[in-house]
Amino acid sequence: MFPPHPTELLHVLLESEIVTGDFAIDATAGNGHDTVFLARAVGATGRVVAIDIQQQALASTAVRLESEGLRERVMLHCGCHSDLAEIAGSDRPRAIVFNLGYLPGGDHDLITQTENTLKALSAASDILMPRGVLAVVCYPGHIGGDEEAAAVEVFITSLKAQRTARYSMILRDKTTPFLLLSKKSG
Amino acid sequence: MFPPHPTELLHVLLESEIVTGDFAIDATAGNGHDTVFLARAVGATGRVVAIDIQQQALASTAVRLESEGLRERVMLHCGCHSDLAEIAGSDRPRAIVFNLGYLPGGDHDLITQTENTLKALSAASDILMPRGVLAVVCYPGHIGGDEEAAAVEVFITSLKAQRTARYSMILRDKTTPFLLLSKKSG
Numbered sequence: 578m579f580p581p582h583p584t585e586l587l588h589v590l591l592e593s594e595i596v597t598g599d600f601a602i603d604a605t606a607g608n609g610h611d612t613v614f615l616a617r618a619v620g621a622t623g624r625v626v627a628i629d630i631q632q633q634a635l636a637s638t639a640v641r642l643e644s645e646g647l648r649e650r651v652m653l654h655c656g657c658h659s660d661l662a663e664i665a666g667s668d669r670p671r672a673i674v675f676n677l678g679y680l681p682g683g684d685h686d687l688i689t690q691t692e693n694t695l696k697a698l699s700a701a702s703d704i705l706m707p708r709g710v711l712a713v714v715c716y717p718g719h720i721g722g723d724e725e726a727a728a729v730e731v732f733i734t735s736l737k738a739q740r741t742a743r744y745s746m747i748l749r750d751k752t753t754p755f756l757l758l759s760k761k762s763g
Numbered sequence: 764m765f766p767p768h769p770t771e772l773l774h775v776l777l778e779s780e781i782v783t784g785d786f787a788i789d790a791t792a793g794n795g796h797d798t799v800f801l802a803r804a805v806g807a808t809g810r811v812v813a814i815d816i817q818q819q820a821l822a823s824t825a826v827r828l829e830s831e832g833l834r835e836r837v838m839l840h841c842g843c844h845s846d847l848a849e850i851a852g853s854d855r856p857r858a859i860v861f862n863l864g865y866l867p868g869g870d871h872d873l874i875t876q877t878e879n880t881l882k883a884l885s886a887a888s889d890i891l892m893p894r895g896v897l898a899v900v901c902y903p904g905h906i907g908g909d910e911e912a913a914a915v916e917v918f919i920t921s922l923k924a925q926r927t928a929r930y931s932m933i934l935r936d937k938t939t940p941f942l943l944l945s946k947k948s949g
Contacts, residue, residue, distance in 0.1 A: 742933060743933055
């Protein structure tokens, strides 16, 4: 698809940052789309932690990973992404990916909460390795989504990052998702 | 560089749209950075028209093309990009690229003019082949650049495109360049 959806662009750009043997975190596993990408990117010697608050999401992610032969590289964790630092342990990840909003095909009332998201982003920024990548796909346009997207953008922009970028589709209704990418200082 | 500069991202994404044998236009040759990319992308059987109002720019572009062995694929045209349609002739280009602002290392008073730029963009949108790509890198932050960048964004957003996207670096001074990508309807 051209221009790519923000999640597609995320994969295209992260591909060249993650190297074999890396540790990466999918902070919002959802249906496992990003988890599968990360599991492939870190290679057979790398590992991924995928977090979701919904068992249903982790079950979908597990099925997807199995079918791709990637299940062994991923630890699935049911919990809130604001506990990211505790869940990750002492290893420093190369990349942490967030895909906010509700689970596609799931309960639309179960959305990421701004306060938890900011706590999770702050933890993510702390535990990333130097020059690690924090990537967030935001979904304004659902109830609570506008507020969360705006707060996330303010937060990411406030980080003392090496470089930060923003990518969005332009649609007339302005409820299009956007991607924020931030590379931690070295 | 991660995240990439808008001009880098443009190349990464256009790469998969342009196919061997295509016709492409660099509407603002400048120092030939995009011209070289396009000349490589269209392959030995493709062709590129590169336009610039400054002979100095075309001379730099020619040197760059020679050193890459790509000179034969490119017709250099000294003129205003607002005459794009006449310069292009009857062939329908797959991609038209604009890099606005002044010539790096050149006369900073010689900047692209908003009225001419809008005329050029309108012509570009008309002559592109169906599903062709219009790509514009805008440089707010110099005199006239803010106004031009804003006008270009309004114009691109108003096109009945298949898909449109915007990519920018986020910097505290907010004068960072941004990329607009628009795929024409099929």
